[in-house]
Amino acid sequence: MASETPIDPPPELPPTLLDLSSYLLSRVGRVARGRLAEQLAERGLRLWDMAVLASLADVGPQAQRDLVRRLGIDPSDLAKVADQLAAAGYVERARDGADRRRVSVSITGAGRALLAELDAQARAVQDEVLAPLDAGERQQLQSLLLRIHRGLGERRSGP
Amino acid sequence: MASETPIDPPPELPPTLLDLSSYLLSRVGRVARGRLAEQLAERGLRLWDMAVLASLADVGPQAQRDLVRRLGIDPSDLAKVADQLAAAGYVERARDGADRRRVSVSITGAGRALLAELDAQARAVQDEVLAPLDAGERQQLQSLLLRIHRGLGERRSGP
DNA sequence: AGAATTAGTGGGTCATGACCCACTATAGGA
């Protein structure tokens, strides 16, 4: 035969899969997640850390049980995350005066600064992933995703 | 105090996260993946199995090395998947006459039938996940996702 | 006061998925 692919041909996925939005969603989502996690990992953080910081920054100091409910994280796992964040000075924990069982977690200045950086990085990653889309399309995507997200039954799972 | 949340209030995720398309993508994608995998698991299958079947059905019989390239699966893992599929009668393997190192894999009738069912199930899952969107919006999403997907560097990873 | 409930923690397990190494068989040069 003539020239059998000098280097490598573009190996396309089978249409049967590409036609499945759920498949694309799963695949693209995995990449997004992966790159996001990758960024965080460079600082020794995980997605949960960012989620916790974001929650604290957005809705204010909360007891761990509130974070557990809001984020759907396992209480035991949250304890570990909070521990790490506290050790690094990104959050502070204090016994709740009213109910001394509770530990109220609040974000520190350093925490806010970190979150800002993480957010910036996340947006950079996003620009990378969404590169083929123009601003309007990104907006469209965001809105579609948001609606899908709100529609999900939210059986607990990942960050 | 009056009535302190009889059951549970809707615990919204922090806006900082919800504003991140990459985050939504990761989260929604994970759910899509999870539900898809769930369906397959009921038959003792994984995403890779479906990917392999789809590839065989779409592009015809191939050597394992081609599947490896196309799907980005690890050769060793593919060997196991192919093994399982062959044992169940969904694919057939035959030494390539021209190059006897190669094992040409082809889908059987049973394999096609299975794939059709899987595809149907996948679409059902999809309907569930994309419930909040109308037909036009789904089409829009599909096209956006497809473009994103094509734009990805495709560093190897999952099915 | 005593019992039952809730918040948080520590210390694990378990399933998953990607990846890697060593090895055999075959092919294709030099």
Added chain:
DNA sequence: TCCTATAGTGGGTCATGACCCACTAATTCT
């Protein structure tokens, strides 16, 4: 005919993430 490269396989490892149980401390109900 060696010698190197390629195809496939078997048998693992390793990191990850979700989850669970037992336990303490504090609260609330009766």
